[in-house]
Amino acid sequence: MPRPVCITYDSTCDLTPQLLERFQIRTIPLTIQSGERVFPDNGQYTSAELYAEYRRNGTLPKTAAVSPEDFKAFFAPILAEGYDIVHIDISSELSCTCQNAVLAAQELAEQGQIHVVDSRQLSTGGGLLALRGAILRDSGMAAADIAAELRRLTPHSDTSFVLDTLEYMWKGGRCSGVAALGANMLKLKPCLEMREGKLVVCKKYRGSMDKVYRQYIAERLAGKAVVADHAFITHSGEVPEETLSQLTELVRELAPFEEVFVTQAGCTVSSHCGPGTLGVLFLRQPEQ
Incomplete structure (x- = not known):
């Protein structure tokens, strides 16, 4: 019997909590730094606050990719639950997040399969791939085949x-x-x-x-x-x-x-x- 599959993405997929729950997709946040304050990009710091600060002082927050260590801490418990992982990320041309996910997956290779997919997209353009991955998962497709199909779909x-x-x-x-x-x-x-x-x-x-x-x-x-x-x-x-x-x-x-x-x-x-x-x-x- 193939292992069950977990679909994961970074927070730039911009899927709502309701969609994440409905399609059973797990996410890991990028980081937002506003002045001395650091937030995960999970809604704690809102766009409304971002715009208000910019209009007030003319500065934008800095954004940071997910680190390999953070990815390892995210992936390891999912593997321990018995899942293979299909993980999708924001385009590697826009962030090193995908590269860091690959590094983490390589270090965890003995614990289970992690297939990292470079979406080549941004926001819900990649979120669409996550929804497709969830549909393929629910049809019984194995993790490696889901990842291959998502890579085929990225240009579309x-x-x-x-x-x-x-x-x-x-x-x-x-x-x-x-x-x-x-x-x-x-x-x-x-x-x-x-x-x-x-x-x-x-x-x-x-x-x-x-x-x-x-x-x-x-x-x-x-x-x-x-x-x-x-x-x-x-x-x-x-x-x-x-x-x-x-x-x-x-x-x-x-x-x-x-x-x-x-x-x-x-x-x-x-x-x-x-x-x-x-x-x-x-x-x-x-x-x-």
Whole structure:
């Protein structure tokens, strides 16, 4: 009999506690440092607090990857429970978290199987892979086969976001001050997407954010053959509930998703993209 499988992820998957419970996925948090205070990225320190501090003193918190030692402390009890582990991480192009998970898995190799999957994605773009892994687990698939299937699917996670401002990207060193200033002066709203594990600008919108959100969603879903079970609308906060409700209905109108989840990104993601950021994320059907 194969050992049961546990699906794990780091906290950047941005799945809600309800989804983690429903799909039986365990997570390990990255670290947030704000001044002298250090928090796990598990909701103790919220995006609202992050934005309030930035507006007050102009500084952003620092984020830190999960260390190999922390991974070992996370994995070892799960192995001791009798599980093989399929662990998924934020793209290795954006963080050394995945590399550290691999190091921990190698050190624990005698205690059980740990299959580390580089999602090549960010936020719920990787969370979609975790949900797929949970479905495969529940179908009885072995850990090695689940990991292989998730690696096959990583290029098919459609992960993108439209930003209200480049200020936080600039402050965090992820774009130039000239680019941020130019976008602000021209009132441009950049759309970023994940390509080969990296965030790249794919388009720039102009207009009110309500209009931009709708145009962006329509264009992201146009002509796409989607995996119909799940989609996410993931935002970074300060998006009105009425807007989120309207956009959820728009996604349902444009594509045959069985469930559309609305989630808010944690501080690791929000600290880089700033308030008002929103994405529609889903799996595309792999080409035959």
